[in-house]
Amino acid sequence: MRVRRIVTSALGSAALVLTSLGAVTAGAGTAAADPCGFYETGSDAYYNHCTSDGSRIVIEIDDWGPNSERCVGPGVTWIGAASDIDGAWYAGRTC
Numbered sequence: 580m581r582v583r584r585i586v587t588s589a590l591g592s593a594a595l596v597l598t599s600l601g602a603v604t605a606g607a608g609t610a611a612a613d614p615c616g617f618y619e620t621g622s623d624a625y626y627n628h629c630t631s632d633g634s635r636i637v638i639e640i641d642d643w644g645p646n647s648e649r650c651v652g653p654g655v656t657w658i659g660a661a662s663d664i665d666g667a668w669y670a671g672r673t674c
């Protein structure tokens with residue numbers, strides 16, 4: 580009876596560890612796909628406004644010439660070709 584309890588406990592612990600690792604891997608894959616703020620792919624530049632309150636914010640975009648501003652809502656917004664954009668950040672106000 581004691582051996583059965585040890586084996587059951589060990590299997591339960593192993594299952595818990597494997598499930599936890601799977602959850603961490605899945606979460607990391609999602610976060611890496613669309614990180615919050617500015618990010619680029621091979622050819623495009625995006626800004627991901629990560630919010631749950633529905634707010635719209637002004638971002639400043641470092642592009643050719645003087646920087647420009649754009650109002651973005653929640654989620655991912657395409658802001659231009661990666662070759663034309665050097666970065667983008669929250670300008671500190673809503674729109």
